[in-house]
Amino acid sequence: xxxxxxxxxxxxxxxxSLALYFHSAEREEKCIIEDxxxxxxxxxxxxxxxxxxxxHEFLESAPGLGxxxxxxxxxxxxxxxxxxxxxxxxxxxxxxxxEHIICLQSNSTRFVAxxxxxxxxxxDIRVGEHFFDESAVxxxxxxxxxxxxxxxxxxxxxxxxxxxxxxxxxxEKFRKTSEETNSNILWWAIAQTLILIFIGIWQIKxxxxxxxxxxxx
Numbered sequence: 001x002x003x004x005x006x007x008x009x010x011x012x013x014x015x016x017s018l019a020l021y022f023h024s025a026e027r028e029e030k031c032i033i034e035d036x037x038x039x040x041x042x043x044x045x046x047x048x049x050x051x052x053x054x055x056h057e058f059l060e061s062a063p064g065l066g067x068x069x070x071x072x073x074x075x076x077x078x079x080x081x082x083x084x085x086x087x088x089x090x091x092x093x094x095x096x097x098x099e100h101i102i103c104l105q106s107n108s109t110r111f112v113a114x115x116x117x118x119x120x121x122x123x124d125i126r127v128g129e130h131f132f133d134e135s136a137v138x139x140x141x142x143x144x145x146x147x148x149x150x151x152x153x154x155x156x157x158x159x160x161x162x163x164x165x166x167x168x169x170x171x172e173k174f175r176k177t178s179e180e181t182n183s184n185i186l187w188w189a190i191a192q193t194l195i196l197i198f199i200g201i202w203q204i205k206x207x208x209x210x211x212x213x214x215x216x217x
Contacts, residue, residue, distance in 0.1 A: 019122075019123070019124040019125075020032075020122075020123055021120055021121060021122040021123065022120075022121055022123070023118050023119065023120055023121075024104075024105075024106065024118065024119045024120075024121055025118055025119075027105065027106060028105070028106075029103050029104070029105040030103065030104050030105070030121065031101050031102065031103040031104075032101075032102050032123070032125070033099045033100070033101055033102075034099070034100050034102060034125060034127065035098065035099045035100075036094045036097070036098075036100060036127050036128075037094065037097050037162050037163060037165075037166035038094055038095065038096050038097045039093065039094065039095075040093065040094045040127060040128050040159070040162070041091065041092075041093050041127075041128060042091065042092055042093070042094060042100070042125065042126070042127050042128075043089065043090075043091045043125075043126045044069070044089065044090050044091070044102065044123060044124065044125050044126075045088075045089050045123075045124045045126075046067065046069075046084075046087060046088065046089075046090075046104065046121060046122060046123045046124070047086070047087040047121075047122045048065060048067060048086045048087060048106075048119050048120070048121050048122075049119065049120040049121075049122070050065070050118075050119055050120075051118045051119070051120070058120050060086075065085075065086045065106065065107070066083050066084060066085055066086070066106070066107040067083070067084050067085075067086070067088075067104050067105065067106060067107070067121075068081070068082070068083050068084075068103075068104070068105045068106075068107060069081070069082055069083075069084055069090045069102070069103070069104055070102075070103045070104075070105075071092050071100060071101070071102050071103075072100065072101040072103070073094070073095060073096060073098075073100060074096055074097070074098030074099055074100065075096065079092055079095065079100070080092045083107060097166055097169070102125070104121060104123070106119060127163075128156075128159035128162075128163065
C-alpha cells in the first residue's frame with residue numbers, strides 16, 4: 001500500500017512536459033521555445049512520420065531520414081547541435097535560466113528522395129525529469145524499494161521547488177518592469193499637462209497683447 005502511495009506521489013509530482021506534433025516540409029526548420037531554470041535537465045523524445053502520396057496517410061519514416069536538433073541558449077550561444085535518426089531522444093542541461101530555443105530540421109541530403117512530401121513530427125519535451133529504474137527497484141527488498149522511491153520523490157520535489165523559485169524571480173522582474181513603465185507613464189502625463197498649461201497661458205497672453213495693440217480693450 002505504501003509503495004502504491006509513493007508511486008502515486010511520484011507520478012503526481014512528475015516533471016512538467018510538453019507533448020505536441022507539427023508538420024514540416026523539406027529542409028524546413030521548426031522551433032519551439034522552452035523557458036527553464038538553470039542547471040535543469042531537459043529531455044526530448046521525437047518521432048518522424050512521412051506522408052505517403054499513394055496511400056494518403058502518414059507512415060513510419062524510411063530508414064536514413066535524419067533530424068538535426070539544435071538548442072540555442074538565452075545568450076544566443078548554440079548549446080547543442082547534433083544529427084539524429086527518424087526517431088530518438090536528445091537531452092541537455094541548461095546552463096542559465098531563460099528561454100531556450102529547440103529547433104528540428106530534416107537532413108536535406110537524405111530527404112531529397114521524398115521531395116514534395118511532408119513530415120509529421122511528434123515531440124515530447126520533459127523538463128527536470130529524472131529517470132526511475134523500475135528494474136533496479138524490483139531487485140531490492142521492500143525497505144530499499146521505499147527508500148529508492150522516496151529519494152526519487154525528493155528529487156522531483158526539489159525540481160518543483162526550483163521551478164517555483166524561478167517563477168517568483170520572473171514575477172519579480174515583471175513587477176519591476178511594470179512599476180517602471182507605470183512611473184514613466186505618470187511622468188509623461190505630468191509633462192503633457194504642464195505643456196498644455198504653458199500653451200494655454202501663452203495663447204491667453206498673445207490674445208491679450210493683440211487686443212491691447214488694437215486698442216480693443
